[in-house]
Amino acid sequence: MSVLALWTGAVLLLTGVRRVLAVRSRRVSVKEFRLGESAAVPADVTVFNRNLMNLLEMPLLFYVVSLGFYVAHAVDGTVLCLAWVFVALRLIHSAIHLTFNRVFARFVAFAASNFVLLVMWLRFVARVAWGA
Secondary structure: OHHHHHHHHHHHHHHHHHHHHHHHOOOOOHHHHOOOOOOOOOHHHHHHHHHHHHHOOHHHHHHHHHHHHHHOOOOOHHHHHHHHHHHHHHHHHHHHHHOOOOHHHHHHHHHHHHHHHHHHHHHHHHHHHOOO
């Protein structure tokens, strides 16, 4: 959880840096950020904000299930492995998104991470909620 949270913080910082640099270089007016972002914001700036939003969406369910396992004292090797795979896939997704940004490659990482998250939730429900 800490690795993903720190990465999210890093992308937040990079988003701000990209915005400031775009404004300083006069590629975009600061007014274009008044309501978040407008169509006038260059794609190489917008992609960082979009990736940040991705890191604040599905990973929320990862944080919840991880804390659920921890509170229930149900963390085991399988849960740890699934958690690391999820985090690795989210880091891969970000790396693809923020560099060469091939949609299919990004989709594969995204879909795989969501599958791992689903497995974590099913395991949580089976082991903790149903006591299996």
